[in-house]
Amino acid sequence: MKPQRILVVGAGHVGLYAALRLSDKVRRREAEVTVVDPQPHMTYQPFLPEAAAGNISPRHSVVPLRRELRRCRIVSGAVTRIEHARKVATVQPIIGPAREIEYDHIVVAPGSVSRTLPIPGLREHGIGFKTIGEAIYLRNHVLDRLDVAAATRDTETRRRALTFVFVGGGYAGIEALAEMEDMARDALKYYPELEQGDMHWVLVEATQRVLPEVDRDMGAYTVKQLIKRGLDIRLDTRLESCVDGVVKLSDGDSFPADTIVWTAGVKPSPMLDHTDLPRDPRSRITCLPTLQVVDGDRVLDGAWSAGDCAAVPDLTGPPGTYCSPSAQHAVRQAVRLADNIRDVIRGKAPTPYKHKHVGSVASLGLHKGVAQVYGIKLTGPLAWFMHRTYHVSRIPSFNRKVRVVIDWTLAFFLKREVVALGQLHDPREEFTEVTPKVPG
Ligand SMILES: Cc1cc2nc3c(=O)[nH]c(=O)nc-3n(C[C@H](O)[C@H](O)[C@H](O)COP(=O)(O)OP(=O)(O)OC[C@H]3O[C@@H](n4cnc5c(N)ncnc54)[C@H](O)[C@@H]3O)c2cc1C
Secondary structure, three states: OOOEEEEEEOOOHHHHHHHHHHHHHOOOOOEEEEEEEOOOEEEOHHHHHHHHHOOOOHHHHEEEHHHHOOOOEEEEEEEEEEEOOOOEEEEEEOOOOOEEEEOOEEEEOOOEEEOOOOOOOHHHHEEOOOOHHHHHHHHHHHHHHHHHHHHOOOHHHHHHHOEEEEEOOOHHHHHHHHHHHHHHHHHHHHOOOOOHHHOEEEEEOOOOOOOOOOOHHHHHHHHHHHHHOOOEEEOOOOEEEOHHHEEEEOOOOEEEOOEEEEOOOEEEOHHHHHEOOOEOOOOOEEEOOOOEEEEOOEEEEEEEEOHHHEEOEOOOOOOOOEOOOOHHHHHHHHHHHHHHHHHHHOOOOOOOOOOOOOEEEEEOOOOOEEEEEOOEEEEHHHHHHHHHHHHHHHOOOHHHHHHHHHHHHHHHHHOOOOOOOHHHHOOOHHHHHHOOOOOO
């Protein structure tokens, strides 16, 4: 029998774990695995807030694909189209013309993108918080704004530079806001020109609560803690406009801000619009609990999906509920999905995915956190410690775990680094300035 061709679209939490598991559990003569992703690494997104805050090196919060997936063929590019009726995917490599890849099984896992709204000025002035590039840009930008505020004599410029607005109070938004504020507060020790009270950190959340992933009392605790730290928490409030960086809120308030971070949820990858795969009203690929793609009653042969882009029934909840878009589900679904592909290749029936969401852990800055795991509620340093131990146990590969623990240990003894490397975002500027133009 010829080896089955397995194509993995996206090497994130689902794609990387599925490819690793397939490498481990399927014999070479049974299957060959091709992984397509425009990035050369998987990003462990739960570590983005800590990477932005400088507790973890950016390189250590990502997992290099070529190093970890030695048994897979890696294609650096994006899948732009899937015609499952022909079992063909179109890949746009990072260089050169697009090409088609044929497959027997496809794992569709391109994840999600920021769910934005048509708010005036958002496109021009907002930034998301989903990629390592965004996290590190934000870190450098926030530290750079401290330098601007310290250098200027104009009070309006200073006020604008020191106003940081985060929109969306889920775990990504809350962790990003709390970690960045914690870092800036630390950094202020080295800025005699600035005072803690000069900074204005604002959370804008459309609903009446934050952290919907945990119980209300834990969300309320988080709000209380953030207010105690001097943060400006606006619940039941929406961002209405940010034209020219002037933030206008639905509560009638308006102020200029140099930093507007959008963390108000995610939606499935828009690449799915260019596929013939069935989707639900929220644009997610419809799946069976076995992670096979299903169109009504018809199971699509060789099509699999999981993670943020998939509607996977939650067998532990009431009928009609679906697994939440979380790393917790994504990595477990990936393992189930890989084992199911192996079983189907070997002529066995696939097994349904079943996992009861154990809860959430969130860091609110150094030694501060909130956790609700298996019904147990923790706050403060204990919750923060749980957040760290949980995520270090989850990041793939021993190599990354060691690097992350070393980063934390160094930051503990030597204090975290709070220097802006803004030059990284425009490294050729100085060189082009000193290099003469050649006429003609
Ligand atoms: C800041 C932040 C903090 C978070 N914290 C937590 C947490 O504490 N706990 C938790 O459970 N969850 C957390 N999450 C959510 C979690 O990270 C996601 O649910 C999870 O990453 C989903 O996995 P995925 O494989 O579906 O998508 P991803 O991990 O996003 O992977 C998608 C991959 O597909 C690639 N890709 C995209 N388009 C294409 C294409 N056209 N062709 C090929 N490849 C493509 C991307 O480059 C990426 O590598 C957090 C998310 C963020 C942003």
